[in-house]
Amino acid sequence: MTKELKELKKKEEYTDRKWRLYDADGKILGRLATDIADHLRGKYQPTYVPYKDTGDVVVVINTDKIKVTGNKETKKIYRWHSWFPGGLTEKKFEEVLAKDSRVILEEAVYGMIPHNRLRRKMMARLKLYPGTEHKHGAAPFEPLVK
Secondary structure, three states: OOHHHHHHHHHHHHOOOOEEEEEOOOOEHHHHHHHHHHHHHOOOOOOOOOOOOOOOEEEEEOHHHOEOOOOHHHHOEEEEEOOOOOOEEEEEHHHHHHHOOHHHHHHHHHOOOOOOOOHHHHHHOEEEOOOOOOOOOOOOEEOOOO
């Protein structure tokens, strides 16, 4: 193991998490979800390694105004099963958006981060709000580069 890797391993507890604020108003679902997943993982950092949790805290507002391309508003279906016979539940994109718009973005980001033990920690740093109000006003938000 090189000296740099040993130093990185020691500094794992001292990760400086930045706060990112995304406005989902008019944004495309998949493109927004990939940006959020990259910031949750910390892939933009030069010290990124896949086995460490060095990502940022991401706050997303206006999740109820998110857009999808093509016919997905009418044809996209969200499915889940209760594991009981006949327990398959299906809802269209429009229904899920009307009931709780945070579920749409949460499932999109959840599918884009690695399927390992760090997944739950990364998803805990994702804060979603359907309107413009959020309770993290005192957080020092970093400006987005894009």
